Amino acid sequence: MNAEIWELGEAIRAARMRKGLTQEALAELLDITPIHLKNMESSRRKPSVPLLFQMMEILDFSVDALVFPERGGGVIHTHGLSEAEAEAVGRLVDVLRRERGGA
Numbered sequence: 001m002n003a004e005i006w007e008l009g010e011a012i013r014a015a016r017m018r019k020g021l022t023q024e025a026l027a028e029l030l031d032i033t034p035i036h037l038k039n040m041e042s043s044r045r046k047p048s049v050p051l052l053f054q055m056m057e058i059l060d061f062s063v064d065a066l067v068f069p070e071r072g073g074g075v076i077h078t079h080g081l082s083e084a085e086a087e088a089v090g091r092l093v094d095v096l097r098r099e100r101g102g103a
Helices: 003-018 023-030 034-041 049-059 083-099
Strands: none
Touching: 003 034, 003 049, 023 034, 023 049
16 A cells, blocks of 8 residues: 555545544535545545545545645645745745755
8 A cells, every 4th residue: 555645545544534523424515435535544545626625625634644744744724824824924934944954
């Protein structure tokens, strides 16, 4: 099994548990079956991109830490910011990471 897929399933499960949701409750919020969610958490299935984005919003997690583990897993939420503001925050984070030797 691909390590990245396994890590994604584990991240989904951990985020769901942090939110105190059962598989049934999260599946209902996502409008999928509990079996579908169980298969994603156990890495037998991959979520579609739209479903992944929906999970990220409901569970308040980012796949950034999975895709870019060298970044340290920090998450900055930009919900409510304009596109220009979100880009400015992103540039600021990049500068800070470079200054600290993180990128």
